[in-house]
Amino acid sequence: MLNGKDLLSIHDLSADEVYEILDCAAKLKIMQKSGVEHKLLSGKTLGMIFEKSSTRTRVSFEVGIFQLGGTGLFLSSKDLQLGRGEPIKDTARVLARYLDGIMIRTFEQSKVEELAKYADIPVINGLTDLLHPCQVLTDLLTIREHKGKNFRALKMAYVGDGNNMTNSYLYGAAKVGMTLNVATPENYKPNQKVFENALSDAEETGAKLSWTQDPIEAVRDADIIATDTWASMGQEAEHDARKKIFAPYQVNKNLLSHASKNAIVLHCLPAYRGEEITDDVLEDNAHVIFDEAENRLHTQKAVMALTMGTI
Numbered sequence: 001m002l003n004g005k006d007l008l009s010i011h012d013l014s015a016d017e018v019y020e021i022l023d024c025a026a027k028l029k030i031m032q033k034s035g036v037e038h039k040l041l042s043g044k045t046l047g048m049i050f051e052k053s054s055t056r057t058r059v060s061f062e063v064g065i066f067q068l069g070g071t072g073l074f075l076s077s078k079d080l081q082l083g084r085g086e087p088i089k090d091t092a093r094v095l096a097r098y099l100d101g102i103m104i105r106t107f108e109q110s111k112v113e114e115l116a117k118y119a120d121i122p123v124i125n126g127l128t129d130l131l132h133p134c135q136v137l138t139d140l141l142t143i144r145e146h147k148g149k150n151f152r153a154l155k156m157a158y159v160g161d162g163n164n165m166t167n168s169y170l171y172g173a174a175k176v177g178m179t180l181n182v183a184t185p186e187n188y189k190p191n192q193k194v195f196e197n198a199l200s201d202a203e204e205t206g207a208k209l210s211w212t213q214d215p216i217e218a219v220r221d222a223d224i225i226a227t228d229t230w231a232s233m234g235q236e237a238e239h240d241a242r243k244k245i246f247a248p249y250q251v252n253k254n255l256l257s258h259a260s261k262n263a264i265v266l267h268c269l270p271a272y273r274g275e276e277i278t279d280d281v282l283e284d285n286a287h288v289i290f291d292e293a294e295n296r297l298h299t300q301k302a303v304m305a306l307t308m309g310t311i
């Protein structure tokens, strides 16, 4: 179903395609843990363009393509002619002559879309200012592992900045029919167009999506609570101001006392302890949060195998 396609946004996927990725990731995880070879991308090459920093995305994509029998090329925009002004549409058409797939982490979503338009090979969004689809697909896998497969019975809360993670959670929850309550300050809401698109997807799946300014209201009886940095990459200069504005949105024990008794906490990492999350909450949930980090590997292997391969 996904063969030859791009992964630019969860909104572009059908619900069946989302489940296909999750099921494939779960299978690849079992195979890897039991030492079974799964060289589904033997001889294939993934180019990985980074215009922002990364630990998890870079390492999990590079290890993932290697485990699938292929090769990953780390392409820093500082070293590419792209960084000296070569147009994305030319870069796209050149790279498509050498590679079998491209993963890109950049600022504007429009840049990823332009790359995908001009490169006739699969393009995977490894994070933009607007979206982080690979991370949210990973989080859905992690939720399934820790809370069961029935997303429709689950209530999730996202507390903090209405950023690329929030936008992708809205798209992810909408596709699988999960309840998602988002709490952000009034001026830091998720992207309005994304919210509208997600609400329209939700009509088909029955997902309940809502926004509030009140973090306690958002986490009430939640099974899953997620947060993320208050200052995303590119917003470093706003960090001090944001720390003051977001202080009431810290995920701490007091806030969690309003959630369901067995609630789990997700964080895509990197985490800033003492800001969006306290050290004790992160450490109490380390078993989930580092499963989440590990699952980047399995989920992205599934994305690569399904888009760049022939399964």
Ligand code: CP
Binding pocket: 053, 054, 055, 056, 057, 058, 127, 135, 268, 269, 270
């Ligand atoms: N969560 C995530 O994308 O981490 P990196 O920025 O380290 O890739």
Ligand code: NVA
Binding pocket: 127, 128, 163, 164, 165, 228, 229, 231, 232, 233, 268, 269, 270
């Ligand atoms: N919202 C964060 C996510 C980092 C993985 C950022 O864009 O920096």
